[in-house]
Amino acid sequence: MRHHQGKACIDLSHLQRALAIALAVGLAACSSTPRPTEQVDAARAAVAQAASLAVGDGATELRVAQYKLARAEQEMERGDYTSAHVFAEQAQVDAQYAWTLAENARMQRAAADVNRNVRLLQDELDRRAK
Numbered sequence: 001m002r003h004h005q006g007k008a009c010i011d012l013s014h015l016q017r018a019l020a021i022a023l024a025v026g027l028a029a030c031s032s033t034p035r036p037t038e039q040v041d042a043a044r045a046a047v048a049q050a051a052s053l054a055v056g057d058g059a060t061e062l063r064v065a066q067y068k069l070a071r072a073e074q075e076m077e078r079g080d081y082t083s084a085h086v087f088a089e090q091a092q093v094d095a096q097y098a099w100t101l102a103e104n105a106r107m108q109r110a111a112a113d114v115n116r117n118v119r120l121l122q123d124e125l126d127r128r129a130k
Contacts, residue, residue, distance in 0.1 A: 033081040039088035040076060043069050046095035050102070058101035065094035 047065050054062040072087035 036085040039085050040072050043088040043091040046092045050095040050099040054098040054102040057105035058098035061098035065091045
């Protein structure tokens with residue numbers, strides 16, 4: 001009986017060592033990930049740029065970018081720099097997409113206005129030619 005109790009203590013000691021090593025490796029991995037300040041700042045700038053244009057067109061994508069930026073900031077405050085980095089990069093891409101959608105819609109409206117004006121001028125020239 002005593003022999004089994006001693007073995008249990010030895011197994012627990014090995015388990016404790018393994019857990020300590022796993023914890024040390026986990027902490028080292030966390031500490032080796034740098035604080036993603038630049039990525040979060042870039043995401044903030046992209047969201048601000050998109051917000052000025054994506055009021056109607058691209059608004060859904062802008063809201064997604066804003067949500068991901070908020071998550072990046074939360075994760076950075078919690079010290080989860082890996083998640084913060086991922087959310088910041090996603091927020092930046094989503095904001096750039098929202099800006100692109102809004103800019104594309106704006107350009108299409110401008111092109112439609114130019115085409116309408118060209119048709120009006122052409123109609124005017126045709127009337128004068130008669």
